[in-house]
Amino acid sequence: MFCSNCGAKIQDGSKFCSSCGTSTESATHEAKQGTQSKSAGKKAPAKGKKSSDGFSVGKIIAIVVGFIFLVVIMVSFMTAFYFTKNEKASTEITQTESNETVKDTKEKAKDKDNSVGKNLYKEKMKDGHEVVYGVSSNVLIAPVYAKEFNEPIGSKYHKAAPQGKFIGVAVMIHNEQNDAITVNEAMFRLIDEKGREYSTSSKASVSWMMSHHSQEILTEINPGNDSVFTYFFDVPANADIKSFKLQGRGGMMGEPVVVPINYMEDFKGWLE
Known part of the structure; x- marks a missing residue:
């Protein structure tokens, strides 16, 4: 420890400086006040404040999951539309072929007049x-x-x-x-x-x-x-x-x- 008045070294346990006679208790008190002042100068970060890194990991995961869900919905809709359209076209073709076969059979019967x-x-x-x-x-x-x-x-x-x-x-x-x-x-x-x-x-x-x-x-x-x-x-x-x-x-x-x-x-x- 050193004297706060003259700067001379003071032995541990001494109550006064051997050089100038200044009390060591005042030096100890000032040191404590300095430490408390430095601690008070540092502010704790506000709770819940966003970090400078941007979005949190949880929000990023939520955005990715939402995007994947939207893609699945769009693919399902497009697939259902495609198969419904093809099934309708296939049904129309089959019905047309069936009608033509019936027509041919009737025409043959008419030609034979039987x-x-x-x-x-x-x-x-x-x-x-x-x-x-x-x-x-x-x-x-x-x-x-x-x-x-x-x-x-x-x-x-x-x-x-x-x-x-x-x-x-x-x-x-x-x-x-x-x-x-x-x-x-x-x-x-x-x-x-x-x-x-x-x-x-x-x-x-x-x-x-x-x-x-x-x-x-x-x-x-x-x-x-x-x-x-x-x-x-x-x-x-x-x-x-x-x-x-x-x-x-x-x-x-x-x-x-x-x-x-x-x-x-x-x-x-x-x-x-």
Whole structure:
């Protein structure tokens, strides 16, 4: 420690300066006041004041997240608009193609002048026989033969017995649509002279297929192709087979068409 008056060095613990006699307590008091004055001169930074560096890290992250969210919303909107526009255009093209196919079918029927009723046409086969067929949704439906079955159908492993009697119908299907169709028994009904409808007997149809090694369940027919199917209907035992007609659809949503049964000997084998 040094004397505040003469600057001479003072030994620790001394109360007076040995050179000039000044009290050391006044020097200690002045030193403390100087220290307090310097401390008071320094101001603490105001709470909550922004730093000179600009935005805080939290605000920067919030801005980035908001920008990314906005971009995602814009991309989602543009994607939805694009697919909606394309789907509408695709639907219009498909509808146009379908309308033109129907128009072509009607024009061909008109040129042949072979219409014999609503959606019914007659055509002469190569062997000279005439066959009547119906058209539903560009699918040609021709019942080519029918036969009565009073006995159970099938084998000893899988057999179906009628409540009255079975009428088996061989049906030729020709596909004139633009894509493949799936043929199933739900597309057909047998109609009697009173307008009563008879659905197919699934058990009889399955028994027939198993005993004849047929694979006609949910069969696909490609455009321009045709195939013959056999279906069975359980009708009253005293019903006249000649009084029935076949109602068919060109697919589950097709318009039903009622077609008389053609008894063509060439297709008799389908029910033997």
